[in-house]
Amino acid sequence: MAHARKRLITGMIGLVLVGYGTALPSLYENWSGFIIDHLHDSIVKGDSGLLLITTFVFIARYIIIFFFQYFGAMLISHAIARFPDSMIFSVSFIGCIVLAAAAFNLIHYEHFSYTGHLLTAGIVTLLQLYIPKQKHYYVIFSIISVLVLIAILWLHLIPALTPFGLGKNDFAASIKRADQFLTGSSLLNTIAAIFFSVFLTIAVIFTLLIYLVNKQAETMKKYYIQEEELKETQSALMESKVYQEIGMLVHDLKTPLVTIEGLISLIDLRVKKENGIMQDYCTQMNNSIDKMKDMISEILYENTKGSL
16 A cells, blocks of 8 residues: 555656656746847857857757656656566656657647657666666666767757758757858767767766676675675584584593592492591592583583584
């Protein structure tokens, strides 16, 4: 019951985040105005540097919007699927992303490419399979999502990829037209390809490092457990061996004691009528031997009891 309630709360938080990301452009319309104004200024002034600044603003705008949608979609998928590495989780995550993208395009009259979303969601889904499902899962997922989003958003600005359905929304198309006018598309073809390669490589390397560190931690934990078990086994073995040696030693002590006891009895018979003092000495020695025999019997009994 508590687990189901937790999953319900997680799903509700995910819906709120997806809704916030979808409504974000309406809450911060200054970003849109900034992009449009600087695009116009870059063309009028023939300033490719200003165009590059506008491009970074474009990337930042959609990173923020889509991050809320992707993180919210992940929470919703967690509420639907129990295990993040299951097929249900992957299908739910990609389905939520497509629905969020459709709502975003419908509300804001944008034509942002579904191809880019499917590509981003697919890469994120693949990489998150290697994320350790521990307390830092959400943080690591967020970092990987941002890195992949940055990489794929730069793909939208490569003019050569426009025929493949990338970068057809109004802002991306306007930026590419301005770049074609200023540099003949050479600026974005180069810069965008470099940034795409760099950020995607960082995302993959970061994921692999997290995976390897987690594997090493698990291996060290197993090694520590096995080492502790080995120490306990060795300790138990040594303790058992010591008990056996003590038992053998104590048992062997009975033979000389019996011999001494017999000799004292003979001496006692010889001096019984001749020397009363020697008889007392023999009596005391017999008492001491009896005590030692009792102690030996007690030790042997405890050893036998412990071995059982």
